[in-house]
Structure formats: structure tokens, C-alpha cells
Amino acid sequence: MTDVVQTFLLAFSALFSIVNPIGAAFIFSQATTGRTHDERSLLARKIAIYSALILLGALWGGTYILAFFGISLPALRMAGGLVVATSAWSLLYAPEQTEARKEEQASHAEGLNDVAFFPLTMPFTTGPGSISVAIALGANRPTGGDLVPFFAATSAAALAVAALVWLAYTWAGDAVPLLGRARARVFTRLSAFILLCIGFQIGLSGLTDYVQSLR
Known part of the structure; x- marks a missing residue:
């Protein structure tokens, strides 16, 4: 049970940080200015569902697709860790650039049904960075043993992040002014x-596995 909780917390922290529902809610609020609360709620629900499907697909199938091309698990972990760290570095030192990029992506939002998936879900909410993080988390699965607890914990984390996207986007128009951009x-x-x-x-997990394989 402890391992399941740790896996959930690891996956939730990574996915929440890269998706950043609170920060994205600011831009979603600006992109949907002029829409009614019911329209925003409908968009938020659709975006949350699409985001959950994208994250779950990357978690479950991303590793196996890459393995099909002959990429070893240690290599996948090292590359995935590098992608996650690079994305985090950009968010840490240049969050304004990330916000500007997302604002540009969301600025193309027009019809309610047409934009729920593109661009408001992909790439605005769950873009290449989020998919890379999800694949990296899937690559961190334990070697040998039962994989059900691992995928159950990571899937629960993905669903939790999607639920937070739904809540943050639904109430973006009311909650965003209270928090403020600086605090976000x-x-x-x-x-x-x-x-x-x-x-x-x-x-480091991938590097450790690689060194052990050499021995």
C-alpha cells in the first residue's frame, strides 16, 4: 500500500506541475471571455475528458510503442527524465514564455464544439510536454512483479489531474481574480x-538500471 501511495504522489506531482490547471485557468478565462458560465462549464467538462484520455493513453501505451522501436527501458527512463527536467527548468525560470505560448494557442478558440479538443485540450492543456511526462512516468514502471498497482496508482493520478482541470476551468471566471496572476x-x-x-x-532510475545491466 505504501508503494501505491508513493507512486500516486509521484505521478500526481509530475502531471499536476506540467499541466498546471491553476495557471492554465487564467488563460482559459481570457480565451473564453464573452461566453456564458454554462458554455464554460461544458467546455471545461469536455476538455477534462479529453485530457484524461490523452494522459491515460500516454501512460498505458506510450512505453510499449517506444519499446516496439527497440528503445530499452533504461534509455526511455533517462530520456524521459531529461524531458521532464527540461520542461521544469523552463517553467521555473521562464513561466511568462510558457503563458505567452499557451495564450497564442488558445487565441484560436472560436466555435464551442470545434475547439474543445483543438486547441483547448491539445496542445493548450495537455500538449507535448504533458504527454512526454506521462510516457516518462509509464517508463518508470517496476520491472517484474505485478504491474496492476502501479498502473492503478498512475491512472488515478491522471484522473485526479483531469478532475482538477475541470474544476479550475469551470470556475476560472470567478476564482482567477481572487488568486491573481502574481500568486499563480x-x-x-x-x-x-x-x-x-x-x-x-x-x-537516475534509468541510469541505475543501465549500470546494473552492464554488471
């Missing part, structure tokens, strides 16, 4: 530091 950026930097540590941990 402080929260983003704290989350990015945790994500940076997680990236190094995943990379």
Missing part, C-alpha cells in the same frame, strides 16, 4: 521545482 506564478515556480526533482529521479 509563485505557485507555478514551486510546482516546477518539484517537477525538476521528479525528472532527475526518473533519469
